Amino acid sequence: MLARDDSPALKRTPLHALHLARGGKMVPFAGYDMPVQYAPGVLKEHLHTRASAGLFDVSHMGQIELRARSGRLDDAAQALETLVPQDIVALARGRQRYAQFTNDSGGILDDLMVTNLGDRLFLVVNAACKTEDEAHLRAHMSATCEITALPGRALLALQGPKAEAALAKFCADVVALKFMDVAELTLMDLPCVVSRSGYTGEDGFEISVPADGAEAFAQALLDRPGVQPIGLGARDSLRLEAGLCLYGHDIDPTTTPVEAGLSWSIQKSRRSGGARPGGFLGADAILAQLDAGATRKRVGLRPEGRAPVREGAPLYAGADTTDAIGSVTSGGFGPSLNAPVAMGYLPASQAAIDSLVFAEVRGQRLPLRVAAMPFVTNTYKR
Template sequence: MSVRDDKDSLKRTPLYDLHLSLGGKMVPFAGYDMPVQYPAGVLKEHLHTRNSAGLFDVSHMGQIALRPKSGKVEDAARALERLVPQDIVAIAPGRQRYAQFTNADGGILDDLMVANFGDHLFLVVNAACKAEDEAHLRAHLSDTCVVDSLADRALIALQGPKAESALTKSCAAAPAMKFMDAGPHIVAGLACFVSRSGYTGEDGFEISVPAADAGHLTKTLLENPDVMPIGLGARDSLRLEAGLCLYGHDIDTATTPVEAALEWSVQKSRRSGGARAGGFPGAEKILAHFDHGASRRRVGLRTEGRAPVREGALLFAGSEGGEPIGRVTSGGFGPSLNAPVAMGYVPTRLSALDTKLFAEVRGQRLPLAVAAMPFVKNTYKR
């Protein structure tokens, strides 16, 4: 296949033409032609999001409605609990929760957001996994639920300290929303689904909008001088500073939620001794990790120098000799910190804060230390 043929095979979001008009540099990502940056560049886009408001096209993500055949949203919630270790029944109407699909070995098939819209559940899943996720839901939940792929909707994210003021001009309900509130709202006269959440560590919103109206809504928000279009490059550096996992890199089918330091996402009701403990794929292994610990753990890493440590770099306990004890799964330069940041997996016995380790970079071992995450304090509106 030629480069041109490969380019032509990529899918496009409803905002593709707008990206081109804004000078977006397009690259392949999860089967889509997506903007990695705009003329301002990754550094300025990153800092603008931290200081003002950044607008992201995340329409490549999967949006799914899980509708209970009984008409009772509790039945859809109980059904979804067959596939995730989270307490879905406890999500109140108008609220949202982070979750993971797990496999029989306790590994993570995908991570997702689950919102209770009162009469059904609204799910947002990762772009690279959405076809498999939909098939997984249909294979296991079709007895009680209708799985409705919302392919006719776009998704945009508005993130940063000025996101609320920017959205309020188009959505009167925005100021009253708290972190992880979610539901139908009118935005710029359009029927949208809005959640107060995001992937940057900043306060912000994700807005699901009919695909045909995505361009109009995006242009309306960009009319605000506080709002700048942001590409995938800054999205990645922002989420890394926030200590947030990227599926397929920091979490995967061979990693349990406990190994990934995501214990906080599994409520006590689904753990050992809880009212509804277990009952999800891989429960035996995951609950054993809760009870007895896992042999490895995802940790934050900070280097002593200025050289970034990238994904794939091997980690060692000493400066010379010895076998690798772990691997970096995400790494790069943190513009907000003006310093490199990374995260990766190490033996649990070496996961304590300030533990000294070494990363192999271009044949040399660079000193680093286990560091607390997030690297940049989050600003969610609680």
């Protein structure tokens, strides 16, 4: 993480005062002053989320609504399908779908969540990309859609096996939600958009809440048994154990969804031979890779020793070979496994499970095995 920066240019989320009151160690992240950890530390916060419930402030992320000028949701869905390879038209009301904005060459401009709220589409995009994402939407969809950014809303993630019990105290309806279900609910007299989802591999919820009520609502959640505030450090280690991509690290404009192992997110209707094949930016490249396979692949990696292998470490086929065949894109210690884990890219021909590769770390070659992901079993409520 970057060093502390008190520059007034750093933005603050609606929970900034709460983070300070709770002893959060603040660092710059995507232009915001954010808590990387609290007093317990990253390892304990990670394990607490896996065992109980962790509350994360993700208000720095972008929230955007799309409404068709015609008033027909299908028109908004069809317009969005020109920018993502996913089937948005078939997305049912009250359901959410993982998607990617792609460029002309098939690379990923950002990954996002898309929700059908009946009269509009609701998007959650990454903090570092939200300005560019909004501009991208306006450049391609303004003729057909009203595009509204929602800076007046905060976003909280409540994750872990006790998340349901904690949130149900405020609205019993959350119990009926299954993974990737979304509902507009009133919590503490606040109009909220609640999705049963998250980025930790655990069961849990993401809650869009009006900014002016976010601190009181977060405090009420933290008053529930088993709920603790969790910083960005543990959020990163949790998503790494879950085998989930981090934009700007594991995926970027030079990486296609197929190379990134995200083919599962592209429905048959958008593929060759489907009901609505192609029609999105980069379709030729992505459809060709879906049909013939990509030449490289994102893989899970398990170092054979105890030393973590960090982002940027080059990967080699042998302990003495001279030419790198790939690189690590995310790496660190997995507290749930009590062992290091990593992700990276390798040629498809060398990406089979249990293949041996070597990472160069401080002038030494360390052995790693290609491993299946997720590293820790997901516990989503299906």
